[in-house]
Amino acid sequence: MDTPMGLRERKKDETRRLLARVALDLFEERGFDNVSVAEIADAAGVSKKTVFNYFEVKEDLVLGSGKHHIEEPAAVVRQRPVGQTPHGAIRDYLLTALAERQPMTGLSGRPHVLRIGRLVHTTPALAVRNMQYQDQSQHLLAKALVDEGASDLSAQLIAAQIHSAQQVLLAENTRRVMAGEHPDDIYPDAVTATQHAFRWLERGLGDVLRREQ
CATH class of the missing domain: 1.10.357 (Tetracycline Repressor; domain 2)
Known part of the structure; x- marks a missing residue:
């Protein structure tokens, strides 16, 4: 059975993967320079602050x-x-x-x-x-x-x-x-x-x- 910490880490990993996947789709569709972090956050259903909690800079999403x-x-x-x-x-x-x-x-x-x-x-x-x-x-x-x-x-x-x-x-x-x-x-x-x-x-x-x- 998963421990609470294990569940938290799994959830964080899922969020990190979601953000990276959404960002990659948008970057391929519109170009890296034409997509903002706020737009990525909106498409992923999270706040801009959440994105930067997982990724130091925009480039790290890739x-x-x-x-x-x-x-x-x-x-x-x-x-x-x-x-x-x-x-x-x-x-x-x-x-x-x-x-x-x-x-x-x-x-x-x-x-x-x-x-x-x-x-x-x-x-x-x-x-x-x-x-x-x-x-x-x-x-x-x-x-x-x-x-x-x-x-x-x-x-x-x-x-x-x-x-x-x-x-x-x-x-x-x-x-x-x-x-x-x-x-x-x-x-x-x-x-x-x-x-x-x-x-x-x-x-x-x-x-x-x-x-x-």
Whole structure:
């Protein structure tokens, strides 16, 4: 039997999903810049204040479902096993995400994910907000590397290289999916490209910050 807290959390999740769904429909119909938060609230049957209780800014109505990925690279580094380098740990994390067809790899053919991708691609404000997310993720990764013993400069350089590789891989997968290729057909190439990219990183980074214990 659900606890009261469980019921509250489920209700909040349902409201969050409703708002995102209504917003996406309106944005596709009329354009992101032509729809106000007040109009979204009205269409969803809630107040404007309620919308901002769930989403910090208007752009997060589209991008908010992916915010949890911001902290993942840093978490992967912190939780990597003995004998593993940061870049090796993130390589394995990306390979797992590819196998699971996670949207953050660009290798998802789910209609909802494709709708968001098309909207982001054609809406400058969403592209800017998405870039802010990426900058945050890179910053958190660099901080994790500092905590692991890297100097601030080294951490920033390593994080930038890892993050850039990830973005290049994401862009290529996204391009092919948006062009109509099936994710399952792309998957072998995506795995090969990921392994290739991280071999290049390994040549430069070597054993840096390999976990000893």
